[in-house]
Amino acid sequence: MAILRIDARYVVAYQDGEHRLLENGTVVVDGDRVVFAGRGYQGPADERVDAGETLVTPGFINTHAHLETAPLDKSFQEDVGARQFFYTGLVETLLLQEASIDEEGVETCIEFSMSELIRTGTTTVMHQGVRGRRVAEACERAGLRAYVADGYKSGRWYTPDGNRVAYEWDEDGGLAGLERAVRLVEELRGRGSGRVQGFLSPWQANTCTPELLKESRRLSDELDVPLTIHAAQAVFEVMDIMAAHGMTPIEYLESAGFLGPRAVLGHVIFTTGTSWLNLPGDDLRRIADSGASISYNAWTFARRGIVAESLPRYREAGVNITLGTDTTPQSMIESIRWSAILGKVADRRADSWVARDLLDAATVNAARLLGREDLGRIAPGAKADLLLWRLDGPAMSPVRDPIRNLVYYATREDLASVIVDGQWVMRDGAVLTVDEEGLTERLQRAGERSWARVPAGDRLGRTLEEVAPASLRPFRTTDTKEFP
Missing domain, CATH: 3.20.20.140 (Metal-dependent hydrolases)
Structure with a gap:
């Protein structure tokens, strides 16, 4: 398995039982595990990613x-x-x-x-x-x-x-x-x-x-x-x-x-x-x-x-x-x-x-529930489940405290890349493991079929409009003449 090195402006690294913010840090992944999180890495790397203005967090x-x-x-x-x-x-x-x-x-x-x-x-x-x-x-x-x-x-x-x-x-x-x-x-x-x-x-x-x-x-x-x-x-x-x-x-x-x-x-x-x-x-x-x-x-x-x-x-x-x-x-x-x-x-x-409470809830608290000390953190021995967030987009800029920016301002567009178990599943905004072509159109058709079947599934025989009325009434057209 290749050794991956990621250098980034910020890394949320785990140290002494808590998340800490590492500036200008390096994360090294060997196979499915993190083997290094810190500065001054001198070991080998088969692939090196200079992530630049990026925040790396646990998945x-x-x-x-x-x-x-x-x-x-x-x-x-x-x-x-x-x-x-x-x-x-x-x-x-x-x-x-x-x-x-x-x-x-x-x-x-x-x-x-x-x-x-x-x-x-x-x-x-x-x-x-x-x-x-x-x-x-x-x-x-x-x-x-x-x-x-x-x-x-x-x-x-x-x-x-x-x-x-x-x-x-x-x-x-x-x-x-x-x-x-x-x-x-x-x-x-x-x-x-x-x-x-x-x-x-x-x-x-x-x-x-x-x-x-x-x-x-x-x-x-x-x-x-x-x-x-x-x-x-x-x-x-x-x-x-x-x-x-x-x-x-x-x-x-x-x-x-x-x-x-x-x-x-x-x-x-x-x-x-x-x-x-x-x-x-x-x-x-x-x-x-x-x-x-x-x-x-x-x-x-x-x-x-x-x-x-x-x-x-x-x-x-x-x-x-x-x-x-x-x-x-x-x-x-x-x-x-x-x-x-x-x-x-x-x-x-x-x-x-506050922001750190939410970061903990989404990572280490959940790992504790699962009995997994190898999840929810970036530390040697942990599973390589990583998120790479762009810091130079309009939602995340300017950056003083990247964790506050993440909690209060980040959007899905700011998430650039995702690694799970040491493998890229999304890279530079492109999902690599799911065929997304036509997905939204298929979901629209699925919704339309489901909405049409609502009366059959209701014990009282109500229509979708009776249960969940649309926000606006339909526009009524009375004049069919074409514009000159």
Whole structure:
């Protein structure tokens, strides 16, 4: 394997247990590993890249993604929400989308996701869905590092009348789904030279029985793989679990033995102590004491007027905070920025949830969840997952503190090159591992087919316009005369 040397204006290098900024630094990659990060390298190099006005950072670790459907959230999920469901999209628009997408659309979403992840800095992704083998194959082809799970549950929610949430239960189906998920984990071991592997994903706290949660945790420990679930993501979820079990979603997961160091809880917005709920208790302490992590996905809630209150309080409680994308755009750049800004808004402090906190959440915090000291950092022995950011573009210039510029101003156009496992997957703005030709046109057609099928997937037979009206009424043409 060739030895690659990269010289850059700035390198985010890991030293003494933290990210530090190395100016005029060098990173050397031998095979799939970093072997040097510093100044004054005197060793051999088969390829030398003088990156000039560039910032080199670790690749981002995206801990919550739904790659097979998320691209079609666009222009479907915004500006709508039912008051009776506290404006969540889970009960109506999400279910309609899942019912209306076809298999060709799924394939297009998966391929589009590969390109989008690479172009926005994700080098490791945790995907939850129902087509794990196809996603794993796509990630392997694209050169991404991926943890892939087939989701399973004991029941599902629906709205019978548009005003309330009801459940259909199939406990045997949940256990059968867990068996399938375990088979996927075993099948993916060693996939893509170890880049692609499986994990376990019971779907939601309110759709899983205590038995399914307990067995999921047991098998996660036995298989030595991460474990994830959606929890405390909606007011109706909290109320339903309280009615059924007399506990908050976090207390319910704790009582089932689900929480632990390999568990990551998706979202965790509606906890004890928030202004949305009048519930005493200490959900955050329970998460922290268990060693579990959360995956915060700011944009998916912000577009519905919802924000975590507040992220510094989570950190102060000892909770390990990671970041994901969940919806469209599947951009860790956007996830980092929305998390930074909304963290300050919720806390009403400019010095709250600062740039270095977000860099940690997107890198080393997520690596800790995965049990991977070789990810999320640039240091000898770490995997060579690197992002090269241009500093001379209009968004990033002028530069005094490149980390602040990255968090608050960077765009996808500023990400020049991406290396995963020592291999270039994007170089000088060109994605090398995904055929992007025609992708956007195929996604448009997939969306149009999905939107046309909405009435068939809605229990109440509503059209897309009734569920998610367009922003503007169509222009009415009354005069067909040609202009002279």
